Amino acid sequence: MAIVATPPAPAQAAVARDGTSSDKAGLSCWAIKQDFPTSTDGVYWLQTPKLIAPQQFYCDMTTDGGGWVLLGRGREGWTFYYPGQRTPGVIRNSPSGTGAFAPAALPGDTVDALLGGTRVDALQDGVRLRRAANNTGTSWQEVRWRFANRDAWSWTFDANPRHGLSSVTVNGVNYGAGNTRDWSFQNGPLRIFTYEWNNHGWKKGFSYGSTMAGASTSATSYLWQNTTEGHPIPFTQVWIRPRITSATYDAIPETGTAATTVPPVVSNATTPLSWGVTGVVGGGVGEENLEVQSLGILGNTIYVGGKFSHVQKGPNPAPADKVNQQYLAAFDLATGEWRSGFLPQLDGQVWDIQALDDKVVIAGEFTNVNGEPNTAGMAALDPATGAVVPGWRTTFTRAGGLPVKVKALDRQGDWIYIGGGFNHVSGGNPLSSPVWAVAAARVRVSDGRPDANWTPHFDANVIELDASSQGDRVYFGGRFSNVNGQPANSFAVISTATPAALVPGLGNWLPSTAAQARDYRQTVREVGDKVWMGGAEHDFQVYTRDNLTRVAGHITRQGGDLQASEEINGIIYGACHCPEFVFNDASSWDNTTGWSNAHQILWIGAWDAQTGKYLPNFAPSIDSRRGDGPWELLKDDNGCLWFGGDMNRGSWDSGSGGYQWLGGFGRLCGTDSTAPTTPGNFRLTGTSGGNQLAWNAANDSSGAPDYEILRDDRVIARTGGTSWTDSDPLGTHKYWVRAIDDAGNRSASSPVLKVQATANLMQNGASWKWVYDGVDLGTAWTGTSFDDSGWASGPGELGYGDGDEATTLPEGTTPRHWTAYFRTTLNVADPAQYEELLIDLIRDDGAVVYINGVEVGRTNLPAGPIAHNTPALVGYSSNADERTPVRFTVPASALVAGNNTIAVEMHQNNQWSVDLSFAMNINATLP
Template sequence: MKFRSPLAKIGAGVLALATTATALPVATAAETAQKIDGKTSATAAASCWEIKQLDPASNSGSYWLYTPQMEAPAQFYCDQETNGGGWVMIGRGREGWTEDYMGKGKADDLATNPDGTDAFSPVQLESKTVDALMGGKSPSSLEDGLRFKRATNAEGTQFQNAYAKRMNMDRWSWTLGAKANWSGIRFDNPAGLGTGYSIASTVGNVGDWDSRYNALVFTANKGTNWLNAFNFGYYIRGNTSATSYLWSPTSVSASAFTQVYVRPKLTQDSAGFATIADTGLSQEEQRQLPSSYSSKMQWRTSLESATGNVGEMNTPVQAIAEVNNTVFTGGDFKNISSASGETVDQSFLAGYDVNTGDLVRTFRPTFNGQIKALEGLSNGKLAVGGEFTQVNGQDVSGFVVLDPVTGEIDRTYDWVVQNRLASDITRVKTIQEANGFLYIGGSFTHVKGNTSQAFEYSRNAARFNMSNGSVDWNWNPEFNGTVNGISASTDQSNVYAAGYFTTNRGEATWKLANMNTTDGRLKMPWNWKLSYDNAMQGDRKGFQFDVQDADSSVFAGGAEHLIAQYNKADLSRMSSSITKRGGDFQDLHRDARTGVIYGACHCENWVYQNGDLHDNPWSTSTNINRIRMVGAFDEKTGEYLPDFNPMLTGQYGNGIWESFVDSTGVLWVGGDISKTLGASGTQDTVGFARYAPRDITPAAAPNNLTVTTDGTTDKLQWQSGTAGKTAYQVLRNDRVIATVTNGTAFEVPHVDGARYFVRSVDQAGNYSATTPVAVAPEQASAAA
């Protein structure tokens, strides 16, 4: 059996279809001998189209479908009448559609409740499920594209079919509001509504060619209470009736009850099912990513800043680090408060127990300015950078090292940073310890190491020797602008910088620099492509906020809305993504344990995978996904990983400014956050949020599978491999035929020589290894 990869997992939405009873309906022995008809799980077809080809008289309704990319057969609604039939419904509803990768609602509602006024609340299949229904092929390869069946009157007695082929998409996404490439657009109108309309190709969402019925616009706006829907042109109006198929609460175009279909032309013979070896299948490995639901809020910062300044450079949390099981969050907040209502008068910096999330009350340093950077040091101390001039009542300018338990200043090394330019303040914006050195970057002119050293000129970047606390004067870059981010490679070959600069020691280097580790000079030119080149922006165009080493490649992020991956060997671009309508990438963080780069931005709309130009990213993109201030990218390929799709909103739209994965694997994000979506609903999460690793560990595999037969029924029994409750999938030959939710036994009509396997499956979508094969006896031998 050719089971789909972890990245193609169809998820718990379809799993729920398979576990609504003790076992799925299974074909009788006579039915098994019949052709595929989609009427039972054991006779599931690969597509609605296959059912129609095998039975041209088949009616529209619910059928069982199964492809190699699916974990089990599931029921879907097939339209077997329109334009030759063979269409599978992937979504339906009136207003309130989502663009989220996870879809919306219960998947089985599409099969059991496809239309009518009680189907107005949208249900959309998870994107993985749609990919599975297409057999892993791209939406762009669908011969017939997408079909949108829309009501054209309030009574729901007339419908229009609109067709459009979505181009340049390598997998399914619900981001239908994003500007994208479409082709083969066609409107088939019912009698009395005027002639249809067609166009070969367009760029849009999907099209708005007139003010009446020949318009298909997926949008949300103030006039529709910000609820996504498929709208007609301006002059087609709806009403607010709960039973109207055309809805609009104000004088805006009508949102129509719509069904969305695709028509993949797959057959069971050509789908690619492979024979399972006698040893069975190994467990399926899912990629470790955070849950998309935020962890329960225990503490939050105030929305009010401690400095009194409001803006993207003064968000509540801008830096996160861990030392000795305490995670520290720093930024510009006036106080912190607990879920129980306690308010603690602690500004700028606080620590939380990494295991419990509790506030570390012994840590109470005081600052008079905001914090921009934190780093947990190998000597057990906490390095802090920012815009402050006093710490614990003592004069400290922009950089300090603290005891992580008491918050007292650590004087092990006398590290001092100064900015002697009258027009600027001392500001440390980035800190990294790597390869025996502590790197700092920001806005400053001079640094001093241990007490035996005097101040020396070091412009906007410097490094200290961790062994003796001295400044490493051999490594002495000189940037003519602020350094926002520094990342030293793990192989000690390069140091990268991002910022507002244009030169380093007089050599041209536009916003990104690749330096050697000996003297800080440029190692090679970084002639990267800007996403937006406007002479009016002057030296600010294309500024970069952060840079992150990733072994064989390096990532950079900043303006305009660009995150890009470069080959370290020659700094050529390997991949890129653009947010639109979005904002600049403001932070990059690598979790080397999972091979993920987290990119944070002030963006709450779409990310165009492989887009590289701000004005038209769809011209090169291969997919479009929804992003809300932070996303995950594969560190090897640069591919956006939509399985992680948190929902965050902010007070001012300033986005996330820091992401950090702690020692337990929890992702922390900080910035302009006011609400997040948790497992139990929306939370008033302010300043920072936590995302625990999702469950990717399957239950133990079952064992000792036996099968006996009386010539009529095959009786399967097995032993559980775990003391906890789990469901089991029964596989016959190369297909799943049932999911058992109660007990460790199953009966099925006898098939001579049938090869059976059983595996555990949990509600998180984790699948164990199967048992080795157990073969049903032949009837003759059973009778003997």
Template sequence: MGRQAIAFSRVAAGVAAIVTALTGSVSCDTAAAATSSAGWVPDGSSAERAAASCWEIKQVVPTAPDGVYWLVTPTLVAPQQFYCDMSVDGGGWVLVGRGRDGWLSGGDGQGTVAQVHDHVWDQTGFKPRQLSDDVINGLLDGQAPSGLADGVRVVRAADRAGVTATDVRLKLTKMPRWSWAFSAGQPADARLYAASSQRDTAGRLSVSRTGVTTRDLDGGGNGNGSSNGMSRLWTYLSSTNGWVAGFNYGSSVAGTTAADTYLYSITGTYATPMTQVWLRPQLTTGQVAYPSVPDSGAAAQEQAPLAESGALPGTWGVAGLANGLTTELNTEAHAFAQIGNVMYVGGNFARVEEHAGRTPTGPATQTVPQSYLAAFDATTGDWIPGFRPVLDNQVNSLAALPDGRLAVGGQFGTVNGVSQPGLVELDPTTGETVTGWRIRIEDRIAGERVNVQTMDVQDGWLYLGGSFTHLTGGASTSTVYARKAARVKVGDATPDKAWNPDFNGKVQSIDASADGRRVYVSGYFTSSGSTSTMRVAILSTDPGAAVVPFAPRFSVATSPYQQAIHEAGPTLWVGGSEHSMFGYDTTTLEATSLNVTRSGGDIQAIADSADTVVYAGCHCGDWAFSGQQAYSFTVGDPNPTWAEAHAIGYIGAWDDATGASMPAFDPISKARGGYGAWALGVAADGTLWAGGSYTSVIARDGRDQWAGGFVRFAARPHTAPATPDGLTVRLTGQVAGLSWTASTADAVTYEVLRGGRVVATTTRTSVDVPDSAAGDRFFVRATDGHGNRSATTTVAVAQAEPAVVDLVAAGSTWSYRADGAAPAAGWQDATFDDSTWSTGAAPLGWGSPSIATNVDVASGQRPISTYYRRSFDVVDPSALTGLTLTTRADDGVIVYLNGREVARRNLRDGAIGPSTFATAAPRTSAAVADPLVVPLDATALVAGRNEVSVEVHVNFRSTKDVSMDLRLAAQSP
């Protein structure tokens, strides 16, 4: 490997840091017992021999050194290389993260798998690299981290040179899936081992703690008292160390900002050390269960259309606060709607800006006054200058209408210089008012003003929610009373006077169900007409807007307002205050997913991607606690009521079918006032648009990028590649040679499965798989590297190569005649008596150093023709699958099998005699280099004695060399 690495070995005196130089590739003792009929051992030395864990490698190869090994589990799917510590406590630890300052809490990790196993303990490795949640859960093969016997091992540098280290063992007590959100307070029991320079009476200093958390662990001093030294481990962000993220020490441990220090500190105290995080799953290949693949192959696998954590690059955005209000309800971007390839952004902004440098600071390179509503290219994010509506106040909602027009709702009173309170239809190209779509909205409650806060389109109706009481428009000649929620016909804006929910409080969000039977509403209200509807209501779409019985849950007893509501597939999602994001089965209306975000604020917007991934925006920037209903709990409680804790950064993602958090989406951004995301929209291409008070975001290229009100996140690849075809397999010894026809998709890697286990990956269309045996079942599929896998090929079964039997071996002894006379008739037959002929070993002839038997005459005239016979016995010809005759034409040759001619070269067609000259005169070396190879049918053989006869003719009597040798081989299954 050619890198410097460090392995921490616990010795009798304590936890000592031993610097080890590892050069070359890992060399493993493969003398351990084989684990398959083909004889392979899971020693981790190759992808094909990948082990289920570092621990398994140590069991089968006790002398295995620290280093990089191949691991695979059914959940990990394909073999990958990881760094294994084979020294500490018997070895078998896998490195899942390493680095100094700048650790992240999100599920996407940092860097690649290869980067994690590189520079495991040197200055180049100070920038943290962390395996993603998915990879770590793959290493665990679905086992709960809290079920690990050895827990999590956290090794931290104990001096500035990184020579000594401390060791913390965290036995997690509540973690069903891996989470890097240590700062959320993952409950644990702990044991702390001090640096090797410290001792206690047992030979090493150790401190035990039960009922602690990963948020702030105080290990105490030698007497187990309070400690602010190396026995403390805390992970939350704080001003005490300058907001540095890492596995920090206490205040008495000093650090510096020097580039080469293993103890980093901005403030000089609370040092953040170089750290390694290890796990020791004790999995073996025999224990894990790979899927069974039928002969017809396995189906394709596609990932959910989850957004990338890094934002798309962009230079355009919105800025300023046009109405002068700075509160969270008046953020810059508050609504999205897409028509064609245009994304419309509404909110409280005063202008559009371009920041060509993309940096978070610095002046705009272009500023254009454009308040409250603007249009942007849905693909590039660039501003579209032709759309220039003029409004006098904030836009809170947008809807794309079926006729291709844009419905705009909000707090405005005039549009394009004409009185048009609350709602207007605009031309999507110019922003001009559509005069044929006539609507007038009023709010006749004293102290209130018209505000269309939310809209949704379904089955020819435009549903409205907000603050209003009366509507006039379309074909309606009189005012229609509809308090806080209403619907109007999409075509002409005629209000439906038969559908009036009559809410007693403001509506914040409205969403009609996909089947057109229900309307979901959330807000500040407590009743619909005379029916109690505490903050959330489900209404029938039939005339009368009857309330559907529903008992929503709340995070606090006071039932605060609910900001967002959205149906996605089988789940109804409701979010709001206090910090709740709850999912309900749309059929039973029973709660299926309970989530509370802390710290920060309420859920403010909900959107979905293909009814698969659900996003929620909030002004929360720390953690999302799953399985938690009540808001009132202490972060860092060692006995929490929640089931899981994951990071959240203004937007979180959940699996719509299961309700489970999807922590792989972990954007990092900043927002004015910390208000976060108040609008979410998923574009036609799957890109997630998030709007609010955004000022900067980490882009997909790792840059800290300026953001003007909104940010965009592309959907991760989620389409399976095309399937490869034509798989063939040829078994030679214990090596299976596979080849196939390429997938039509670009830039794919092929995974080769033996049974249900991936044993090789390649970008080529052929591969050799060692340690294979007859009967092994192989499949091949294409993968794009993002978890999307094509269907596999149909099965190709390895068959043993037929055994090759030499009926007549090269160099055999032959009977021959070289006297110039023609042999008796029938000399080619098996019954011919050749007992008077001479005998000699092949090659027979003259003039070449390779000749074993010289048949040249001592004196006199050389013969033109020489004749050769060789008999052999066959017990059962039907047991042979084929014959191959290999000889040479030096100069001309005819071969007979059991009296029948089977091969001829360099002799004319038809009958020939002993005086017939060959038609060519190749040298012996040339004849050997160009052999005569003839496949024959095994039916030419008979049970018992068989005969091969050969006659060789020269091209001229004084030829310099002539020779004969022959091999007749058969295949036997």
């Protein structure tokens, strides 16, 4: 009797990517609609290689052939923030209706991922706006924006200069070119302006013109107006239709994926500070009349300098919590509490602070500190009391009766480098003779004595400097035109070697304006092999250190100059009075063209310090009293970014229901950029209902992470537990698992877990020839030529004593026979289509398995030759032991094409055993 193996199905069938589940995510709404034409409007799973993991989105599968993905929707109050607005779940679950009036928009990174590498200006259908055309939402206007030149996504439709449009189509009629800020064919239904407007209560949206009828102040009107101004803002949906139908996913190595982390950008949210500084001594407005101009950190104290008049606790202090303390104060670095014992007395503002090992050096416009002599413009203070440190002196003078302004300090080794407005410097103990040093000098860290051999001469004030960490040079920025009689337009690089000469071989930097009096430099920072500089007009640029070759540049508008910078973990932050837009890769403020994209910048921007790429997800929630913004940035050892200026508002505090109060300065602390640990013991626990996968939990500093399951070349699911079942495995697969935290940091994955598709060649109920008569058959009975025609036959399970046998063998009387013999024939057309045989044997007690006369496995029997009376090693006493199959994995090459003889001898442990069991199931793995 022969068993014929059924030819196997393909090892891996194609996935039906209809978007109905995460493992069936489509490349785009368009791809789903093309492959499954009956798809209706609704929520679908989408995934591109750039999206990494499948996510759910709302798809319009009806309009103009369908295939549109919803990016955002809402009425008035759009922020146009690149990080998005509200949550993706709000967008897909409430795509329309009055419940969708509060604007929500996908993060820009998500939109770029949905584009899958397609440029925005290459979208065949442009960007689609669906605007309500009446106040009941029963009539709609269809707009198509086609961009003239835009590589990646940006939400700043209100940017000025404007995002250019090559065409604007309304309800199928092309009205020619335009822009996203304000397009108007006529001032009614054929107008779209996106910028905030005072008559709208400073709310943004996709506004109509003044002649558009039907506007209402009603909360349920699809055409909203603030009062009676007209220009209604309609409920609007924003869609794109990337026509992506194919993509290549990188193959995952069997060792797994490496850990990945998000850019280590500080948080967009401020951490609360109870105290601050307020008021401006003598009043006045403008850049030299700000609460905070400088910050310094020593130990667990932050020192704040500027032109403030008071220290103050909270926005509405009790009388005892508002103290007259001018120009300089100290606060606890962790809690923000005012250190009331630090009480220096100055008569002018502080421009810079340099913390030394056991003292705090300050620089500014003061003529003395605590009435001490020789402290004009600079002094070293006791960090606890503010007393002038004995024996440490530096003092400055300036010709023509002009006030001394020492504006910049930076330590390098044994020297403090100094810049500002002065002509002579004396210092040390005893006090040295005056050294002629015009606008720049260096003094010893040990006692403040100036170096008489290092005396560069600038023809105008230095505003900022940065002493290279490599020790060979110092960068200067300011309003000067010459250094040491040589041309140096607002920026100079001077050797630290005497006699303070310009470093040769450097190129010229590129001013952003032709107005020479308006191209001064206010900030400079060396980071690795790059040099960042910024100032007027409104530019922030990066150059190579070795020869000053321009790498990238950025222009801020409508806003102001770059005025401070700081680097943390490879990210450089630039501060400015610029709460609107930054135009990346632009070089000219006079004529801001040729930019690659425009994004929001909110007082502080973040850039990759080496590539110069702008990081638009950093958009801190802070505000400024007069609009002058932060004039100082400083990092602490905890990775927090401190900022100071005329800052008066921090982030929203949900607990109090209001914005945090800032007294001149604030801090933004680091976000989570550490990957979780790798999940351990990734394993297959079963195949009932699919491939059952499990793993040991990973650890993460932010709490319990989620897990991404990867199959073959992509992520197919995300779960919060430590197990998951691939309910539709569709054949042979490779799996990995990795942890992901809320910030988007991913652990390294597990090594591969291979789960192969199988074809069943034999089931437990297969028919066998058998003999159980106590006769020693020797060894020939296992071969292909043995004549078993006289044997009995029957289906499995075969045996006696348990009551579940399909074929009962004669158990006889005790002592019983030692061995039962079984044979069958398995017909396999082509063994090469299989990799391995998975032989699952039910046995009681011991057994040897042969294929075509060759032993391929034994269980519960000793090594060496097996005789007909060799007892099994163990007698199984529990039903579970007897019913649990033993698996043998055998190369499929053990089979031949055609008939194969499978032979099994089953041995009892003793001749008084009450039962005997035998059955066999054979699966074959597919390549």
